[in-house]
Amino acid sequence: MKTAAQLHYGEKVKISEIDSEHPSSRRIIEVGFTPGQEIELVSKSVFNDPLAFSVRGTVIAIRKNEADCIKIS
Amino acid sequence: MNPNTLDKTALITLVGSPNSGKTTLFNYLSGRNVKTANYPGATVEYSVSKLLHKFNINANLLDSPGIVSLTPHSPDEEIAVRSLFSHPTFGSPDLLVVTVDASQLTRHLFLVRQLLECGFNVIIALTMTDLLNKKGYDISTEKLSSELKCDVIKIDGRNGNGITNLVEAINKNLKSLSAKDKVMPQPYSKGDDKQKLISTYSKIELISDKVIEQIPQNGKRINLEKANRQLAILNPDPQIKKNCYQVDQRTLKIDKILLHKVWGLVVFFLIMALTFTSIFWLAQPIMDLVSNAFGFLAAKALAILGYNWFGDFISTGLITGVGSVMVFVPQIMILFLILGLLEDTGYLARGAMLIDRPLSKIGLNGKSFVPMLSGFACAIPAMMAARTIPNKRERLLTIFIIPLLSCSARLPIYALLLAFLFPGEKAWIGGLVMAAIYIFSISNSVLIAAIINKLNKKIIRETDNSSFILELPAYRVPKLKVVTSNMISSAKAYLRxxxxxxxxxxxxxxxxxxxxxxxxxxxxxxxxxxxxxxxxxxxxxxxxxxxxxxxxxxxxxxxxxxxxxxxxxxxxxxxxxxxxxxxxxxxxxxxxxxxxxxxxxxxxxxxxxxxxxxxxxxxxxxxxxxxxxxxxxxxxxxxxxxxxxxxxxxxxxxxxxxxxxxxxxxxxxxxxxxxxxxxxx
Known part of the structure; x- marks a missing residue:
């Protein structure tokens, strides 16, 4: 399944699931990444990590390995 | 009736997500200038103040670090959550004022929901509604109030509109509270599963769909409430509602440059270089002035009092002693001014994101960036700022290397030694060497962090899950008043x-x-x-x-x-x-x-x-x-x-x-x- 870490700039997708195995998954849900939410990759840092996504009216930067636990459809 | 709530000064705690305008509200209510900043986690300690006298309410006001949820992930959040359930000196709060950014309603109501579930008495201060209005939307405070069963007051952080309404609501709530027994809030159960978090968000989405309303396009805002109501009925399409969660487009455009692979780095290094050179170049003339004044005073005192022990005591013991402290106050002020400007515009969060990857290679974290930068002013606030780093190992390593960063107390020493090495016309070389000293101190700290990290568990024993989750707040023009008063209070704190x-x-x-x-x-x-x-x-x-x-x-x-x-x-x-x-x-x-x-x-x-x-x-x-x-x-x-x-x-x-x-x-x-x-x- 595709994850948010594989998104391209400007690609708008819906979250299908959050992998609850990842130690950061709880905080990722708390800051607003929940199934059904639309997210978009808005910027990448140098070295392509961390990635910044727009979600619920703000922009949140997370590491690539953390973005991997956001499954998208 | 609980006698404690009657006689005791009431305790009101301000709670809110990072960047929700919490500390700005604190400044309005307490009338005291406490540092506010556009960097998540700017408040790492609680500030306590009496509620402004003119409001006529006998209550203590507590400002705590911003939190996302009631499950803390870093020490600053732990401080905030712990202070909610039982503050070491004030006990548990009678009333919470929770700031909620109207332009990211669902994210911020998440915390409100958890607080209400625990049984806290809550008033919602709805901030940044102007941003939402610009997008063509508004929030019905009555509906939100009846959905959540707590008071909702709109506050304008720029001019303080709505503060009187908020104070009224506080008064009303405190009065009705004192009439009944104080109910102790139940701690939030940490063990609950992620499904519960997701369902909390679903419930909030239902509420927000009901309370967010479109402002009519023709611009007539005379009967806004009524027009909204009609429009909401006519327009139940959720697709329209979605636009209200659009991110500030100007911010995205600026980030295209400031987070660009090449330009982002160029700007980053330019900003850092400018920061360090201006500490030296901008401060030098002011420092000379202060230095001149104290030199003059010391000589005059000696001439007047005579060359005896008393004259020597006043002249060298006191005046020179005080002068040596005062002489680098200008440098400290300039450094805090620049740090304040960077914070308030929202750039610091980007800086943290830009260097997360390189720093994580040596066992640090992007969130070490702000503590390290503050380390150039003073190690004490810098070590405290490290509380925002969730990972314990990374936090300890950050604290470990902070003393290596060239703090402002070292400036006068370097300035003196360089003035000795490069006197007169060669003074400009001294300026260059000063810049080299700063670069050297950065590379030292990085090198030593890398070595300590390589030593694995010999020096720092803790291990933890490494994580970097940081909100990039919308860019804004820094409030000069906030930045300068912050600068002055830093200088005062230093002198004290x-x-x-x-x-x-x-x-x-x-x-x-x-x-x-x-x-x-x-x-x-x-x-x-x-x-x-x-x-x-x-x-x-x-x-x-x-x-x-x-x-x-x-x-x-x-x-x-x-x-x-x-x-x-x-x-x-x-x-x-x-x-x-x-x-x-x-x-x-x-x-x-x-x-x-x-x-x-x-x-x-x-x-x-x-x-x-x-x-x-x-x-x-x-x-x-x-x-x-x-x-x-x-x-x-x-x-x-x-x-x-x-x-x-x-x-x-x-x-x-x-x-x-x-x-x-x-x-x-x-x-x-x-x-x-x-x-x-």
């Missing part, structure tokens, strides 16, 4: 902290260098008045208590090519680095008419000779050696104390003290002797 210590030490050093032989007899043959004065000074010093103490240090200082006078100054500087300058000034009895303080210390340094040998004390080799010493040595008692508090034990501060001080000594020894070996005396 360092001032008394330096003053007491100055007086102590003055005493040790002046007594017991305070009035030596000099044979008056063929000596001018001035020569007698100088002879008296050196005679007095040679027999002073300080000289006696210095004999113990002499063997340690000798390999470095320095004598006991520098040794005494270095030891005095262990309490606080800046004491070094005032201590040198006192030991070399600097009170020359018409000179700047720095100018006359430099002159005295040029004349200083090592006892009995005629060899010059301050040579290029020993001066460069001293710079190396100050680059590494942990000479600050307050830093050691804060390090103990923040790391939760003596292990880390003692290791810091041992490692950095021995590094300083060994590297100074190597520097001085290598320079001599290649012919630089």
């Amino acid at each position: 902290k360092a001032g008394p210590v330096i003053l007491i030490l100055s007086i102590a050093i003055w005493f040790l260098t002046y007594f017991p032989n305070y009035n030596p007899t000099i044979p008056a043959q063929n000596h001018s008045q001035l020569e007698i004065l100088h002879l008296k000074n050196s005679e007095r010093l040679a027999n002073s208590y300080a000289a006696d103490m210095g004999k113990f240090i002499q063997p340690v200082m000798k390999p470095l090519g320095m004598d006991w006078r520098v040794g005494v100054s270095l030891i005095a500087a262990f309490t606080a680095r800046e004491v070094f300058v005032s201590s040198l000034a006192l030991i070399f009895k600097v009170t020359d008419q018409g000179e700047t303080l720095q100018g006359s210390i430099v002159k005295a340094m040029k004349d200083a000779k090592i006892d009995g040998t005629g060899q010059k004390l301050f040579t290029p080799a020993t001066t460069i050696g001293l710079i190396v010493f100050f680059l590494f040595a942990l000479q600050c008692l307050s830093t050691v104390a804060v390090s103990r508090k923040e790391t939760g034990g003596w292990r880390i501060p003692i290791l810091q003290l041992l490692i950095f001080s021995s590094l300083a000594y060994v590297l100074t020894f190597i520097t001085v002797n290598c320079l001599r070996a290649i012919g630089i005396a």
